[in-house]
Amino acid sequence: MASAGGLPFIPARYYARLGELLSGHGLDGAAVFGQAGMAQETLDDPEGRLTLPQVEALIAEVYRIAPDIPWAFELGRSLKLSSHGMLGYAMLSSPDLDYVFQLLARYFRIIMPTFRLQYRRGDEHDEVLLTVAAGQSPLCLQFHIEAIAVAWHWEILSLLQGNMPTYDLYLSCGTPRHLERYAGLKPARWHFGWPIRPGFRILYPRGLVSRELAMADPGALKLAERQCSELAQQTLKQGRLVEWVTAMLTYSRDVITSREELAALLNIAPRTLDRRLQEEGASFRELSRQIRFQRACDLVRSGQLSMLEIALELGYRDSANFTRAFRREAGCAPSQWLSGQQDAKTR
Structure with a gap:
């Protein structure tokens, strides 16, 4: 908000x-x-x-x-999934962690609009990234990064009913004076002073996000998501609709595919969605094109699917159509693009 x-x-x-x-x-x-x-x-x-x-x-x-x-640590330790209102309820009702993380990437601004949360799958790890969305004092920033990280650890651990493998959590905050308290936050390996950007980065072992959750409830999840989307409608008043549409297209690719569906989530007409995006200097078609190409690059890079499977995953009729579309964006065929990426890594 x-x-x-x-x-x-x-x-x-x-x-x-x-x-x-x-x-x-x-x-x-x-x-x-x-x-x-x-x-x-x-x-x-x-x-x-x-x-x-x-x-x-x-x-x-x-x-x-x-x-x-250590106020931030204590606050994070005291929070529960129920502390997050309807979004917490949606998390509890989700089928697996992959769905939980997609929900959080789409709706994190409902609970903490000063930060942005991203989630992506990788070849070796699945990654969650928290970055700053609004400028704030250094003390306030450090407080929230630590509190969110500690709360995140306990809440995901509770979703998995304590059955969590070792994973790595990198915080931009320096080593705290109360470091001994982190010894009890297992099985996380805590790393401080992450130099890349203010926020935190979490790396989960591959496959964890697919684990089924004990309290999955499709009916309750549908209700909770509907209410989350109603809260997200207030994004229209923020002048940051581009950010929301980008997150929805990126993390809802298996559910939300059209401007009509996104407009329905916001309870507005598709033409109104277009107009609001235009006011922010963007268009649905361009955002969709960029995100689809990025998804294509991720799938080609992973090497886990054939070109036909990638084409079908992205909504193309066949691999030839996909290859032509990829060439328009990258200037070369997917196989050539991949070779270039691999050559760049070896230099």
Whole structure:
């Protein structure tokens, strides 16, 4: 969600939980919230929203009065799937982790609009990437990266009922003073000081995301997804529709394929979707073309499917049509493109 001037609104429920942690340490949570300019009725409202400046002021005040307590770690450890409202319910009802991660890639902005979440399958690992979507103070940024990473670990572990293989989690934050607490977060291998960009990167062993989840419920999932899409409609007010459409096309390729279907999710006419995208300097056709080509490159690079299988996967009638379309984008046939990629790796 977004407020006037493009500043995102953030669900207040996470910070209400922080108030409980403050009280547990014998601190006056109400006074801290008041100092940060937050109204108690906003925190008590399940649908309450806070501005980013309010959240930044809260984090600064919390660390000012108690700098030695690992607040981010404690908040992340205290969160459950139910903490995320309807998106958490959809996660619980999903058939496998692949579906969970696709849901999160599409709808993460519902629960934390200051960050962007990406998910992609790989030859050796499956990857989740959290990056920054809105500028914020260094303290606020570090707080949220750590809290989200810790919460993520426990929530995915709970979906798998504790049956999780070893995996790697890279955080851009430096090594924390409370490093000993991470020793209990097994089977994750925690790496700090990831230098690529602010956020985190998670690498799961291949095959894990296909594991079936015990609480899968197609009916409940359909209901929860419908409500998530209704929340996503508010994207229209953010001036960031391109980002949402890109995520939906990328991570819903087996379900959502047309502008008509995406428009229906937002409860608008396809022509309205086109107009809104045009206002942001984009078009559905161009976004779809770019994403389909990227998907084609990923499939060719993986080497797991024949050209015919790739063509059918991408909606082409045969491999000849796919090869012609690929040549238009890449300037060469898929086999030549792959050879060039392999040569580049060996240099």
